[in-house]
Amino acid sequence: MELGEAASSSFAWVRDYRRAAELKAMSVDEIVRKVTTGPEVWSGPLSLYCRSVVPGTQRAQALARALAAIDCGLSVLISAGVLCARLSEEAEIVTERLAEAIAAGGAPARLRRSAGETLARLGDPRDLRELVAVTAGTYDMGGEIHPNSEPAHSAPVGSFRIGRYPVVNSDYSRFIEETGRNWSSMSGRQPERASHPATDLTWHDARAYCQWLTERWRRESRIGEDEVVRLPMEREWEAAARGQQGKFYPWGNDWEPEHANGEETGFNDICTVGLFPEGRSDFGCDDMAGQAWEWCTTLWGPDMTKPDFAFPWAGDGREALEAPGNIRRVLRGGCFSSPDWKANGVYRGSLEPAGSWRGNGFRIVVSSER
Structure with missing residues (x-):
């Protein structure tokens, strides 16, 4: 200066x-x-x-x-x-x-x-547990952004509902208080972060929350007795993010720094969900580019640099819920420190299921039991 x-x-x-x-x-x-x-x-x-x-x-x-x-x-x-x-x-x-x-x-x-x-x-007045519907169909997957995301192809996806927002601290805290499960977050209980995505949790933590919420929502008649709350499969997540037109980013095919909490925003941290409505996907999902990496059920493999379960998508057991602890699970969407080539609906990431970080979160899916 x-x-x-x-x-x-x-x-x-x-x-x-x-x-x-x-x-x-x-x-x-x-x-x-x-x-x-x-x-x-x-x-x-x-x-x-x-x-x-x-x-x-x-x-x-x-x-x-x-x-x-x-x-x-x-x-x-x-x-x-x-x-x-x-x-x-x-x-x-x-x-x-x-x-x-x-x-x-x-x-x-x-x-x-x-x-x-x-x-x-x-006291956030919004319904942060809101679900949006994704229709069944054949959706674009993958692209030329990185070898691990190639090739561009299409895959079938059934109908389901998905969280408009990632699961937030206030909701995850209720789960922690009721179950006594350990949570390593240093800041997740701060009042000003109540509407931030819940992070610092493993794939196992996210699945345990889904099982807990299934029982709770069934008691409250928020979901049917034949429905479950679970993590999204990778192809479901990508369909919700890219929409029926297969957009590269949730909002379109060109990067817009004011549409997401990514590297260019400069926060270097998660923020309250829904602050970038310009970046909403066609199905109505917020924060699917940047903000926090989101866990999927889909298997990746043991090698961080190259997936065993590569694209194109195939019915090859990649959605198995049981696998050795060294087999990584897919993460999607990028986070607050991600550049535009990671903060999008195409790039694939991964982490071992027992791993956690302040930039990893999740959103839920509701569907009939499978």
Whole structure:
């Protein structure tokens, strides 16, 4: 940074702090008028000021409601969220507005990330267990992105339902609390990460969650007695990501950095699910490029560099659920650190089933028992 730029930046901070002090002396109505007439001038000072207000106080409640009622973008809504106590009436209003703004897309990545964490901390109102339907048919698979993904071909896929989002921390935590299963995640229980994909878990962990959820959802009549929750087969995952047109990325055939949490986004971490609605697949799945690698049932083989169960797809036992522990399972979709040639619907990855990492997660499938 040049000396002049540094001085300008320093002056901007001083100016914002002075304006934040001005906001402290204003009524709620006066603050709203300032922000409404000049959001580009006052959003920074507003953020600073809201951090100094105790959440849940009468002033905080009134200001949160007032800010949620105006249309001044994600930055102002995030500031409103700072004023709210979790699960309060104000939080309910603000989170509904935040969810609407996130669904609209178009915001800078850093604001999306902050909005997602605010949403999770206050109580995410979205149905993060939503399922979308994939119709039976013959789907494109593979491509020329890497030798392990070749050749391009087609494969039959039956009908099924799949999670719109990867399984998130809040849902996986319920499983952990009920079963006592070990979870090595250092951050999965943090409130602001409740709507992040659950990671740091093995293929066996993911399967155990599916078995637990099958029983739970049957009791709740959310699925039929003849249906199961399970991990997707690789060809099912690819069909859900690429759609009936066989798109390279869930959204199309050209890379768009603002459509996914990948290497170019710069987070170097998972984020709240659904922050990139522009990247949604034709079937309605979010976060199928980047974000977190997703476990499939499909076998790969013992060698990381070359799959024994290569493409083209074949009915050769690659969906066997029992296999020696050194036989790797397929991972798909890339993660937050993946470049565009990995964060897509074509590239194949793998990991030993007992392996785990902060960039590996999963999403569920619901289908008739097989």
